[in-house]
Amino acid sequence: MRFLTTLLAFFTGAWLFAQSYEPLLDQINEWQLTSCNFGCITDIYYTDGDTLVNNKTYKILDGYHYINRNLLLRENTSEKKVYITILEPQFAEDLLLYDFSLDVGDSIEMLNPITPFPTNGGYFLLDSINMLPLGNGNDYRHFYFSPTPSNTVSTQNAIWVEGVGSLSIINAPGGYPDINAVGHLSCSFKNSELFYSNLDSINVCEPAILGIPEAIESLKEIQLFSQSEKNHFLLTNTQKVNSISVFGLTGKLIKTIAPKSQSNINLDLSTLKPGIYILKIKQTNYKQKTFKVVIK
Helix, strand or coil, rough: HHHHHHHHHHHHHHHHCCCCCCCCCCCEEEEEEEEECCCEEEEEEEEEEEEEECEEEEEEEEHHCCCCCEEEEEEECCCCCCEEEEECCCEEEEEEECCCCCCCCCCCEECCCCCCCCCCCEEEEEEEEEECCCCCCCEEEEEEEECCCCCCCCCCEEEEECEECCCCCCCEEEEEEEEECEEEEEEEEECCEEEEEEECCCCCCCCHHHHHHHHHHCCCCCEECCCCCCCEEEECCCCCEEEEEEEEEECEEEEEEEECCCCEEEEEECCCCEEEEEEEEECCCCCCCEEEECCC
16 A cells, blocks of 8 residues: 555656646736735736847836836746846846746745845745646646745745746745735736636736737737847847837937838947947837847
8 A cells, every 4th residue: 555655646746747837937927916004905017028138038027116127037948947137226147036947845045136025035945836726727836935944034935836936026936925015916917818816805807918919929029139249239020110219217218210111120229328228119000019228
């Protein structure tokens, strides 16, 4: 009997970890975080456009307290890891936020940059991984962590959900999801489709950032690449682009380019002063895409 139990546990564990990985970052991600200090309020944040930094593509966080768009997320799906880059106030490249390749018994140093939680939350132990259903009816991995005995910084547990991130705010993997404190994730959407929901404190999950399929299809083809010549960039698949505006981080319009209909556009931004700029690309279908570029 003991042999059969061990064998069953082995095959169950093998099945659990053989499941395909659900990426966290999709074309359009939206998270809704609810907190109930003196009345409940739900804040919304989302990914809005892509940008290229040091030849790596990142998603730009916007909404909530990310409106200055200085936090960028990048995912390595083959490694099942998610990184964050902070452009301001001090540049910090590729801090590890999530590692969904962890096994039970592994430990990880939790970093919670620019959050109410300790920036360096110390080491956490992965106590268990459970398969639980989400909004689309499929089962996904839920990761349950607790501070290691030597952790003198954090005292509360943390929960991750594959494809969602922390059940606290997205850049606080070591944050405890508390509806009466920083908040607890209520809803998560991928391309406006419900992926995760917790209706303990709200009545319904509805997307605020609409991922219209036609718009997604037209936008996702535009890509920005840096070229070998310093501060020169290439936009590809730009047949529907009718204007490119360059803004400083203060919102000041620096220049506007009105390209002809062409599949690729070369951008020479070498005349700009070193710094961070935002490119807003408008298309003939009235949709737009945003990139953030770093001029050195």
